[in-house]
Amino acid sequence: MGATLTATPRTPALDVHEGLAKLATYPFAILTFVDEAGYPVSIALEAEVDPAAGSASFAPPAGLAVPAGVDVSLSGSHIRPQPGYGYDERRHVTVWGRATVSADGSRVAFRASRAWGWDEAEVPFFEYSERSLGQSKKYFDALSVERGTPVKPKLSFGWLALRTTRLPFLSATIVPVVLGIAIAARQGSFDLLTALLTVVGAAFVQLGLNVANDVFDSTLGADDANVTPTQFSGGSRVIQYGLVSFRQMAGLATTFYVLAGVIGLALLGLRGSTALLVIGVAGFIVSIGYTAPPLKFVYRGLGEIAVAVGFGPLMLLGGYVVQTRGALSWEPFVASLPVALLVMLILYVNEIPDRRGDARVGKRTLPVRLSKPTVIAGYRGSVIAAYAIVVGGVVAGFLPIPTLLALLTIPLALRVSRGLEPNYDNPYGLMAVMGVNVKVHLYAGLLLLAGYAVVLVLGALAPSVSLFVGR
């Protein structure tokens, strides 16, 4: 893991010609050399730069002797002040070489030998930071040796817990489970204690999945290879940042799965059914097998299907059968399909910025395997299918009419669809699109729930009124 980090180049390689070409774009150059007392000295001056020849020249600075036979440098540095904010448009370049003063002392010739620089327009700051993780690790390792005790980066417990477990993504579990419970309640089956236990147990399954995903992606190198993570993609990165150890993460994942297992057994004891057992075992296999060997669904191009099945039918039917004591029907299954498609699309879009790093470690996600037009067409086809299933489910009488409220999220889905094309190769531009995409799933799920709430309320007030087509 560490070897991958330190091997990641921090900035694109720059040869002397490219370095000088960049230097020529700055309004002045900063000549720097080490003086006789051993201190660096820097002077801003006008330089004539010849990138093709790999050289530059300038008038000797008054009162200061430019040394010969040692490395001196010419640098350029740029910012754009932003009053009230700070500054942006950061870039700098340094070209090292040897200086020779002409015989008459009127000119200094500079022959370049090496260049280095960073331009945030070429390597965005967040990517530059990710590419520099190896340096941070080296720093803390050296400090630990110096002090004789481990020194690690820190975060407050609350932020660390949030980051480590990726808690905000729990909506992916809560929405389908509560929807399954609501459908059962509409059909006359509801038990508060087991409903709460189901939600908590399912949440532990997802937390276990989230943490295990980081453990196995770190083991297999996927998170280390990804230098463009965002708040929606690339894992929690707490292992990469040195905030939590690999062993701690493995222990945490195990703890979450054990807690989920205990609650699952309790539910079996309280509301036992073969259907619940099958769903529980299948859910565990999908969850752990998502990244864990030997299944590694996500590495085999099956991650999207695994997530759709796990966070769609399995979660929703799991919530449903606990309440019905194992009885199954078409209604929860049909309701789970749009939820499954929309949650699958969260993963699918989040995989777009990760695709280069994923490809490097053989993680064959759909955005790795498919072309850009196909991926975008895949999004559009899937989201259309999700809404079509809601409409079809209502027309066929499987879903109550108020679930059509979910169609109110179509404008959000259109925003995602329109945002994919221009931001496909810009991970940080895609962040806003990914954020909207998460809302599509969350809001559509909540509106499906709202639809069932309407049915439940109306059922209590006017039992004779049916909100199903054909009933």
Next chain:
Amino acid sequence: MSTLPTAVEELLDAALVGELTVVDATGRPVTYPLIPLYDGEKIYLTSSTLFSRKLEHIKGNAKVALSITDPIAVGGRPDRATIQGDARVIEEDPHGGWERLLPIWEKKEPSIVSFLKARVALPLFFERSLIEITPRRALYWADGEAATAPVVSDAGKAAA
């Protein structure tokens, strides 16, 4: 107590960015743009552990220079300066030790406070060490032109 000429102090107070030059193990100068923070006596810069190579160089050779050369970064002033000094790395608490300089930093980069509130998004950026420079000598170009010899002030003697 200040050991630097007033004009150089003004440049330090105004500069959004200066250029810190350190000397690497081969004797080569390496230059990094950084925000200079001046408390009236010493110059401070902060370095994220992500970009901590400069700290390794300083630990190997304490002799550094900070130049202020960009008129755009000092509100259009034409004058320029280079301050030579001895640097030390302060790293007792990379997590929060540097925050004592936040008030001076915020004056130059107001957005840093809101970034810090969201440190969960980029935690390693806010794991930082301090570079403290004790000025020894200042070179000052009133007109900013290299064709003019700099006025040299020996800050080290005043500090002694």
